[in-house]
Amino acid sequence: MSREQYLAGAAAAVLVVALLAAVVVPGVVAVPSDEPLRPGPVRVAEDVAVAPGDVGGATAELELQTRVRHDGNPARNVSVRFRAYDAESGLLKAEETVDLGTLDAEGSVPVDTTLRVDREGGYVVETTVFRDGEAVDSRRRQVAGMEALVPSYAQTAVRFTDSEAVPPLSVSVDAVDEAANRTTLRVAASLTNGGDAVNDDLRVEFVARQADSNLVAARASADVGSIRPGRTVDAAATLTVPSEYNYYVDAALYKDGVLVGTARSVANLDPTERIAANETTREVEFEVSDFEGGGAGGGGVPTEAGAERTTGAQTPGFTAGVAAVALLAAALVARRRSR
Incomplete structure (x- = not known):
C-alpha cells in the first residue's frame, strides 16, 4: 500500500468514527437547544399621547398613553419609564415607571400613566423602554401652555x-x-x-x-x-x-x-384728554407637539436590530463540520507528501 493510499484511508476512518459517534454517543454533535439565545426586540410602537387630567390651582396632571411593540423571542423584565423635564431648565420634574413583566406574545401592548407637574410653562415628556435594566428605545414630545389649563374649581x-x-x-x-x-x-x-x-x-x-x-x-x-x-x-x-x-x-x-x-x-369724562382700553392680549393655549431634535431613540428607532427567532448555544463535541475539516486536512497532507 502506498503512502497516499494510507493517508486517504486514515482520513476516511476519522470521518467514519465521527459519524458513528454522532449516532451512538448522545451530545457529541451539537443539536439545537430550546432555550432562546437572546430576547426578542421591544420598542415604542407609537408616540405618546398627552392629555390634561385633573387640574388644580398650582399643579396639573398629564395623562400619558402609548403602546410597546414586542417581536420574536420572549422578553423578560420589560418596563416603561415616563419622565417630564422642564422645557427651559431641563430639570427633571416628575417620573413614573410601569412594569410590564415578560412579553411572550408578538404584538403591541398599551401602557399608560399619569404625571403631576406645576401648572406653568412647558415640559418635555420622555418615554423610555427598558429590557432587563437596559434602555432599548426612547421617544420625546413637547408640551406647552400649561398655564392655559383651567383649574377644576374654576x-x-x-x-x-x-x-x-x-x-x-x-x-x-x-x-x-x-x-x-x-x-x-x-x-x-x-x-x-x-x-x-x-x-x-x-x-x-x-x-x-x-x-x-x-x-x-x-x-x-x-x-x-x-x-x-x-x-x-x-x-x-x-x-x-x-x-x-x-x-x-x-x-x-x-x-x-x-x-x-x-x-x-x-x-x-375729561374733555381735554382721552384714553383707550388696552386690548393687547396674548393667547395662551395648551399644546402638544413633536419634540424637534429627537430623543434618546432618535425618532423612535430602536437601539438594537430586530433579530429573528434564534436557537441556543451548542453543546461541546464533534460536529459534521469538524469531520469534514479533518478529511480535507488529511487530503491536503497526502497531496503534499506525494510531491
Missing part, C-alpha cells in the same frame, strides 16, 4: 360675550350732578353660556379706577343668577365717580367665589 361655560355687535363690557353716562361734580356711570357686562348645562352662582364685580393715579374711584357688584345653555344675559350696576377725569372700568366674573374671567372698558 371651570364654567359662561364667558364674557365675544361679538363685534355686543361688547363684553359697555359703559354709559346715567346721570350728572354738576353741583357735586359727580357723574353716575351705568356699566353692563354681557355674559353668554356656551355650554350644555345651566350655570348659576355667578357674580360680576365692577371697578372704576382713575386713569392717571390708578386709584379706585368706585366699585359695585351684581348677582347674575342662572344662565341657561346658549343664552346671553346682562349684569348691570351703577358707579358714581368724580367728573372731568378718565377711568378704566373693569369687570370681573366670579363663579362660587372663583375668578373665571375679566373684561375692560373706559370712561372718558
Whole structure:
C-alpha cells in the first residue's frame, strides 16, 4: 500500500468514527437547544399621547398613553419609564415607571400613566423602554401652555360675550350732578353660556379706577343668577365717580367665589384728554407637539436590530463540520507528501 493510499484511508476512518459517534454517543454533535439565545426586540410602537387630567390651582396632571411593540423571542423584565423635564431648565420634574413583566406574545401592548407637574410653562415628556435594566428605545414630545389649563374649581361655560355687535363690557353716562361734580356711570357686562348645562352662582364685580393715579374711584357688584345653555344675559350696576377725569372700568366674573374671567372698558369724562382700553392680549393655549431634535431613540428607532427567532448555544463535541475539516486536512497532507 502506498503512502497516499494510507493517508486517504486514515482520513476516511476519522470521518467514519465521527459519524458513528454522532449516532451512538448522545451530545457529541451539537443539536439545537430550546432555550432562546437572546430576547426578542421591544420598542415604542407609537408616540405618546398627552392629555390634561385633573387640574388644580398650582399643579396639573398629564395623562400619558402609548403602546410597546414586542417581536420574536420572549422578553423578560420589560418596563416603561415616563419622565417630564422642564422645557427651559431641563430639570427633571416628575417620573413614573410601569412594569410590564415578560412579553411572550408578538404584538403591541398599551401602557399608560399619569404625571403631576406645576401648572406653568412647558415640559418635555420622555418615554423610555427598558429590557432587563437596559434602555432599548426612547421617544420625546413637547408640551406647552400649561398655564392655559383651567383649574377644576374654576371651570364654567359662561364667558364674557365675544361679538363685534355686543361688547363684553359697555359703559354709559346715567346721570350728572354738576353741583357735586359727580357723574353716575351705568356699566353692563354681557355674559353668554356656551355650554350644555345651566350655570348659576355667578357674580360680576365692577371697578372704576382713575386713569392717571390708578386709584379706585368706585366699585359695585351684581348677582347674575342662572344662565341657561346658549343664552346671553346682562349684569348691570351703577358707579358714581368724580367728573372731568378718565377711568378704566373693569369687570370681573366670579363663579362660587372663583375668578373665571375679566373684561375692560373706559370712561372718558375729561374733555381735554382721552384714553383707550388696552386690548393687547396674548393667547395662551395648551399644546402638544413633536419634540424637534429627537430623543434618546432618535425618532423612535430602536437601539438594537430586530433579530429573528434564534436557537441556543451548542453543546461541546464533534460536529459534521469538524469531520469534514479533518478529511480535507488529511487530503491536503497526502497531496503534499506525494510531491
